[in-house]
Amino acid sequence: MHRNARLVPVGLMASVLAAALASCYRAAPIDEAAVLREIRAESRRVAGGGPADPAAPVLLTEEAAVAAAVANAPRVVAARGEVAVARAGVREARRLDNPELRASNEHPIEGAGRADQLQLAVRWDPPNPWVFTAATAVAEAEVTIAEARLATEIARAAREARSAHNRAAHAAARSAVADEQIRLATRRVDLLGEGARHGATDPLDLAAAGIGLAETRAAAARAGARGADALVELAALTGIAAIAVTPLEPAACSAPPPGDPSAEDAAATSHPLVREARAAYARSEAVLREQHARQVPWLRWVQIGWEHRFERGASPGDPAADPARDGLVLGAALELPFLDWNLGGVARGKAERDRDGNRLRASLAQVVASARAARDRWRGARASFERLVADAAPAAQRAVETAGKAAAAGRIPEAAALDAMARALRIRVALLDAALECREAEIEARRTAGEP
DSSP states (O other): OOOOGHHHHHHHHHHHHHHHTTTOOOOOOOHHHHHHHHHHHHHHHHHTSSSOOOSOOOOOOHHHHHHHHHHHOOHHHHHHHHHHHHHHHHHHTTTTOOOEEEEESSTTTTTTOOEEEEEEEEEEEOOOOHHHHHHHHHHHHHHHHHHHHHHHHHOOOOHHHHHHHHHHHHHHHHHHHHHHHHHHHHHHHHHHHHHHHTSSSSSSHHHHHHHHHHHHHHHHEEEEEHHHHHHHHHHHHHHHSSOOOOOOOTTOOOOOHHHHHHHHHHHHHOOOHHHHHHHHHHHHHHHHHHHHHHHOEEEEEEEEEEEOOOOBBBSSOTTTTTTTEEEEEEEEEEETTTTTTHHHHHHHHHHHHHHHHHHHHHHHHHHHHHHHHHHHHHHHHHHHHIIIIIIIHHHHHHHHHHHHHHHHTSSSSSHHHHHHHHHHHHHHHHHHHHHHHHHHHHHHHHHHTTTT
């Protein structure tokens, strides 16, 4: 039998083993209907909705909206998956190459195609320890980058959920005021219409009142449309189809903290944008270290084996015959990077490190400037809100009370009292708008400050 035939069972067994290992994998199809049911149940649980009537609107607080958005926002879910992938990449980077079992009937040096010998050897590619360490550091930096991107997506989802919730709450409060404005405008039209029937009202005043009523209804419709848009956005962010919100309170504007350089330092340290840029710089440093390590000569492979030479000769006892014998076979290959010295890889690594260093500097400047500007905007919005609360709102309330007493005493017509009440409602709308602007400024200031 030809010596090559002795290698057939070994190859066949290896093929069967590889097929068996490959058959261990099983596909995992996703039951999308079950996933949808799970998402709806979980989102309602996060939002505090009752399971009795899934179609009933969920009264969603701001914090519950943030929790649902962080749990269900597609970008956040994808970013969490990227963190898991990056952590698996660290494990992959620490992987060592498997040794290989080699079987051959050719001489390792002469390469003669003679079938009079059999060699079994184990060959292994030993890792360059400097390259291995640097590659592991690169993978660990990828984890930090993925975590920073996850923090960025969480902050974005939280900001968008807070903003949409506040706009929906503002629209709900604005709708309540609009209903009162429509009631007053309708009453004014009725009073002027009654006066016109008795010849005591100028028809132009009645026409102007009718136009005012139409404008009030149009403004109410616009406010309702804005509220509906905010609820649609909130539903898309949270994954909750039916949502109700509590109307925004005019006192919902909190005071900003005093300007403090330490707050800017904290933002520059903890902001996700800076964390990502810092991790990218660490990754480029590790990549450059790996490229330098590749300039060092290192073993490509080492091998140890056993060789059996079969008896070779014309006839037994022939003095020229080569007797059968066994022997230990050793081998190694050393890579000598003298032709290029990996200069291209080193140059690219330096360029990437410089790029990421400049990105880190720019990120620090951007975060500090954004935090300062957002805090100033918050401070200005709070000041405008306080002026309305301290001056305009009390004056409007006093005017309503004075006009009401004068109308009750018969000194002024009821229409004049209605005008005072309408002005007070416009002040309330302005107060709601100022509170919303202050809340939006606060949300943005806390986000730019890197607060979790």
